[in-house]
Amino acid sequence: MDDRSKPSGIERAVARAFNRRRRLSRRAFLVGAGRGAVAGGAVLSLPAILAACGIGPGASPGASGGSVVGGDPAGTLIFANWPLYIDQDDAGKSPTIDQFSEEAGIEVDYQEAIQENTEFFGTIQPSLAEGQDTGWDMIVMTDWMIGKMVGLGYLEEFDAAASVPNFVANAGEKYKNPSYDPNNRHSVPWQSGITGIAYNPELTGRDITGFADLLDPAFEGRIGMYSDSRDSLSLALLHNGVVPADATEDDVRAAADVLREQAPLVRGYYGNEYTQELAAGSLAVTMAWSGDVFQLQFDNPDLKFVVPSAGGILWVDNMAIPKRAKHPADALAMMDFVYRPEIAAQITEYVNYICPVPAAQEIIRTHATEAADGGDQETADYLTAVAESELVFPSDEMLGNLHSYKVLSEDEETLWNTLMQEITQG
Amino acid sequence: MPGWLRRHRGVIPYLFLLPGTLWLLVLFVIPMLAMASVALQEGSLGTGYRLTFNFGIFPEVLARWNEQFLRSVLYGLAVTVLTLAIGYPMAYTIAFRGGRYKNILLLLVILPFFTSFIIRTISWKFILADQGFVLGALKDWGWVDEGFRVLATPAAVIAGITYNYLPFVVLPLYVALEKIDYRLIEAATDLYASRVQAFLRVTLPLSIAGVFAATLLAFIPAVGDYINAELLGGTRETTMIGNVVQSLYLTNNDYPQASAISLILMVGLLIGIVVYTRTLRGQELTA
Numbered sequence: 001m002d003d004r005s006k007p008s009g010i011e012r013a014v015a016r017a018f019n020r021r022r023r024l025s026r027r028a029f030l031v032g033a034g035r036g037a038v039a040g041g042a043v044l045s046l047p048a049i050l051a052a053c054g055i056g057p058g059a060s061p062g063a064s065g066g067s068v069v070g071g072d073p074a075g076t077l078i079f080a081n082w083p084l085y086i087d088q089d090d091a092g093k094s095p096t097i098d099q100f101s102e103e104a105g106i107e108v109d110y111q112e113a114i115q116e117n118t119e120f121f122g123t124i125q126p127s128l129a130e131g132q133d134t135g136w137d138m139i140v141m142t143d144w145m146i147g148k149m150v151g152l153g154y155l156e157e158f159d160a161a162a163s164v165p166n167f168v169a170n171a172g173e174k175y176k177n178p179s180y181d182p183n184n185r186h187s188v189p190w191q192s193g194i195t196g197i198a199y200n201p202e203l204t205g206r207d208i209t210g211f212a213d214l215l216d217p218a219f220e221g222r223i224g225m226y227s228d229s230r231d232s233l234s235l236a237l238l239h240n241g242v243v244p245a246d247a248t249e250d251d252v253r254a255a256a257d258v259l260r261e262q263a264p265l266v267r268g269y270y271g272n273e274y275t276q277e278l279a280a281g282s283l284a285v286t287m288a289w290s291g292d293v294f295q296l297q298f299d300n301p302d303l304k305f306v307v308p309s310a311g312g313i314l315w316v317d318n319m320a321i322p323k324r325a326k327h328p329a330d331a332l333a334m335m336d337f338v339y340r341p342e343i344a345a346q347i348t349e350y351v352n353y354i355c356p357v358p359a360a361q362e363i364i365r366t367h368a369t370e371a372a373d374g375g376d377q378e379t380a381d382y383l384t385a386v387a388e389s390e391l392v393f394p395s396d397e398m399l400g401n402l403h404s405y406k407v408l409s410e411d412e413e414t415l416w417n418t419l420m421q422e423i424t425q426g
Numbered sequence: 427m428p429g430w431l432r433r434h435r436g437v438i439p440y441l442f443l444l445p446g447t448l449w450l451l452v453l454f455v456i457p458m459l460a461m462a463s464v465a466l467q468e469g470s471l472g473t474g475y476r477l478t479f480n481f482g483i484f485p486e487v488l489a490r491w492n493e494q495f496l497r498s499v500l501y502g503l504a505v506t507v508l509t510l511a512i513g514y515p516m517a518y519t520i521a522f523r524g525g526r527y528k529n530i531l532l533l534l535v536i537l538p539f540f541t542s543f544i545i546r547t548i549s550w551k552f553i554l555a556d557q558g559f560v561l562g563a564l565k566d567w568g569w570v571d572e573g574f575r576v577l578a579t580p581a582a583v584i585a586g587i588t589y590n591y592l593p594f595v596v597l598p599l600y601v602a603l604e605k606i607d608y609r610l611i612e613a614a615t616d617l618y619a620s621r622v623q624a625f626l627r628v629t630l631p632l633s634i635a636g637v638f639a640a641t642l643l644a645f646i647p648a649v650g651d652y653i654n655a656e657l658l659g660g661t662r663e664t665t666m667i668g669n670v671v672q673s674l675y676l677t678n679n680d681y682p683q684a685s686a687i688s689l690i691l692m693v694g695l696l697i698g699i700v701v702y703t704r705t706l707r708g709q710e711l712t713a
Binding site for chain 2: 116118119121122125129148152220221222227228229263266267268269270273276277280281282410414417418421423424425426
């Protein structure tokens with residue numbers, strides 16, 4: 001998932017500028033230098049400033065590879081996740097986190113610090129390049145970013161069989177040994193979802209089946225697309241009959257041509273804001289993420305989500321441990337904890353994305369029955385909707401038509417981003 | 427006063443300037459140097475950036491993004507004209523006709539500022555949505571075409587920026603107009619000036635300092651604005667240079683290009699303002 005809700009991203013960026021960053025990396029020199037200048041009257045030479053502005057290379061931290069993290073938890077876990085991506089009660093506390101803290105004796109500092117993969121990566125990359133602790137023990141990144149970070153040697157390696165036994169026992173087969181991280185040496189899934197198409201039948205006047213509908217001039221000015229290059233270009237690639245993972249440069253350029261031709265029809269290129277536009281009726285048909293549509297359907301049951309006939313994307317957000325994290329064993333304990341089916345069910349009941357633990361479905365059904373027996377029909381209906389939805393527990397048929405993002409090289413990434421920016425911004 | 431200070435009285439003004447100087451040094455000069463350095467680097471986030479003194483980047487980004495630069499300046503000019511056209515009569519009315527309601531009226535002008543900029547702009551999105559309560563109703567009554575929309579158009583972006591920066595224009599204009607001795611205007615009319623002549627030859631020249639401040643306060647942030655273009659526009663026809671910087675920085679991690687654009691924008695605005703100041707000063711003398 002990418003690029004959720006830009007405006008709040010901006011507000012968060014402002015907030016971030018005002019707090020935290022306990023440890024100084026060399027890149028944070030300017031902050032430190034400024035402080036020094038005020039406190040001690042340190043002399044700042046121009047070369048020193050310029051040197052500090054250099055952004056270090058990403059190569060070589062993998063040199064210490066081979067060793068596997070594990071051992072005993074230290075009692076602290078600093079966990080960065082996306083907004084609204086864990087269960088919360090009315091007081092804003094997470095029952096899952098509280099339960100974990102109590103059981104494992106680990107204090108969890110849970111922060112909704114991630115708005116976008118690249119943006120967040122930009123904040124931790126300088127520390128990683130310098131071989132320093134990023135301040136986070138566990139982060140949640142999308143599959144392609146995991147692939148990239150593994151390649152750069154930015155993630156700690158662990159032995160899932162030994163340290164996260166619940167993952168081995170309970171995760172769905174589709175989530176094990178993924179192409180972006182073979183044998184789950186560095187990551188295990190948190191939640192996943194589908195990039196597909198959502199539409200409002202009242203406004204389209206017909207059923208939508210594939211990407212070709214997003215190119216239909218009949219919907220001019222009422223078509224929504226993602227500004228993210230991976231999502232938009234991947235669906236266009238599939239429309240052209242190319243599996244994203246096998247896409248060559250020519251394939252990507254051809255896909256970009258499709259999007260460029262489509263641009264005059266498009267209402268806007270969105271992050272997460274498309275949900276408001278879809279709910280407000282400004283969009284008739286739009287690219288969408290499954291979990292969003294599932295939640296929008298409670299307000300407008302008419303809204304529909306389809307996997308395009310030519311194929312959609314199954315993306316997976318993964319828990320991982322940044323290199324040189326201070327409390328890796330605590331992170332492993334958390335990973336293992338959320339792979340208990342009852343905990344996975346608890347998170348899914350709130351988050352409504354695709355749960356990597358198939359056994360959670362039965363537990364949610366049981367919770368629904370319990371709620372109905374307890375006389376709380378509203379909760380029972382909600383939980384039944386979660387348990388029976390194809391958007392939360394997709395059928396094998398649906399999963400069969402889904403593909404992964406391509407893990408891009410540095411050059412490919414530049415190409416994809418440049419092509420997409422030409423389409424969205426001119 | 428300690429003895430050494432008494433002996434070096436000349437130091438005192440500099441001591442008073444010290445906090446401001448440090449502030450500027452730490453929060454302006456150093457970040458500017460950092461930005462200039464980043465603009466001249468080459469590489470990528472994965473492989474690292476290296477300072478190569480790549481001055482070619484400036485003509486490069488100027489050519490690549492000239493359309494967005496131009497659009498931002500045009501939007502900025504449109505916003506400046508609109509805010510003045512709306513703000514001047516407002517400030518005039520409050521200053522000369524406000525009477526005992528002056529303070530309440532001024533409070534009303536800045537009241538929107540009590541809510542976040544972003545919340546206000548997002549509210550407009552809901553109000554003006556294609557099927558929202560305004561356009562939805564108009565469409566139901568058949569007063570506007572079913573496909574009509576306000577959002578995602580240049581007009582929406584310009585209107586949004588105008589709305590957001592209007593108080594910045596009203597306040598300096600009010601201050602300038604408030605200072606004018608009304609008897610001067612009366613004297614002009616006593617000497618057979620028409621009301622229009624009195625306005626053009628007395629009121630306007632006397633308030634020109636306020637107009638100057640107001641135009642700068644509207645134009646500079648308007649050119650750099652990207653929130654309105656993002657929320658009320660969002661199409662490639664409404665992309666402003668600020669949006670380009672944002673995606674280059676946050677999505678593409680292309681720091682050098684983003685920094686180069688920012689520098690060009692700053693220097694460009696600075697030159698524009700110097701020219702504007704000169705022109706206006708000439709005007710003031712002839713008035």
